[in-house]
Amino acid sequence: MEKFSNKVAIVTGGNSGIGYATAKELVAQGATVIITGRRKEAIEKAAKELGAIPFVADQASLTDTDNLVKGVQQKFGKVDILFINAGIVGSMGPIESQEEENFDNVMDINFKGAYFTLSKFIPLLAEGASVVILSSIVASTYKPNSSIYQASKAALNSIAKTAAAELAPRKIRVNIVSPGPTRTEVMTKSGMDETTVNNIMHHLTNTIPLKKIGTAEDVAKLVTYLSDESASFITGSEFVIDGGLTL
Template sequence: MNKFNDKLAIVTGGNSGIGYATAKELIAEGANVIVTGRRKEAIEKAAEELGAIPFVADQGKLEDIISLKDEIESQFGKIDILFINAGITGKSDSIENMSSENFDNVIDINFKGAYFTLSKFIPLLNDGASVVFLSSIVASIYKPNSSVYQASKAALNSIAKTAAVELAPRKIRVNIVSPGPTKTEIMTKAGLDSKTLEGLNDWLTELIPLKKMGNPEDVAKAVVYLSDNNIASFMTGTEIVIDGGMIL
């Protein structure tokens, strides 16, 4: 018997990368999975490939989060697993030259959107449910030209730990996965061309003790682990770092 039979899971940003891989792992373990994304064509294509249920919703827009919550409540009722995964890196720039537009875009999706996704979905979470936030090792690394992205993930870690305490009376566990460099489409979406991306990947690989980039499946398996009440029932407010030793 699969560990998530009769469980309903939501994966935000589920059309590619870590979200897609996690949805695939959850489905393989028997869960019914709802995947969300901003682009209708992309999320519907991913859902068809996965055998998931698609919903078009932009985590950066509060009205989309509320509509998503209302639709899921109307059609499905309660949920058991919530993986708040959607996020962007934004544009790299110094604090001195940072635009308010880029600041708002990153914070609206990575922090405000994640915060209110949890906030609005708390009434739909079954007692004993699992919530997992996708963070990043950048939350505790202070590199130039990445101030807003780093700050958005640090803020995310803070609210995840507060939520773990607030929701503990209902046995709802809230945890964090923080990947290091991972082979996903996020940097392509940030506007890097293939040659620049290849150079960046080679440079990052040299910084990682294990001398390799992570894969989305590495993170997906950690999310599945944290979502399993039989294995991780005593884990809440925990951060699992998946970075090949990069922050050592």
């Protein structure tokens, strides 16, 4: 049974990783899915594979977000599922060595971009719509050398809970999904080589109580559940999906 028939879903950063896996799951359940990304070739390739609709947009650009909202409004008139997923890690290092450019890059996508994606889509959200914001367990773990990324996710968690309170009268639910170590391209994109990434993943596997690394599909299934009517009494909640790492 396609439980998302006649539902319109937006997935930001949908051409790879968790965004791609979630778009795939939503399409499989019958939703009309619009995926966004910064690179035209990558987003069009992913959309073709998924059976989704591509839209070239950089979450850090409010102009791009305005254009996305206008395009969706003209074609569909409403949004039932909004998955704010796009994000970057940025350059790692101690607070004393961080540059303004890295701070701005991370915050513009992860916090400011996500905030205004939510803000600008609120008028289009149907009554009973679901908003899911991708955060991370780092929002509350405070590890060295990750101050900017951690702060961007902590800010997102705060905004999500405020939005849940504001939008509850319209039966719109806003929830947070916070993965732990998940095998996606995000570490490679941050500049780490494959050997380094594999070493980190091997170390983490031994640290995680369930003795495995999460997959994008694991997270996608949780996002999909939260987007369904089965989760109609859940809002303002954070769901940690980390194999027990933060126990």
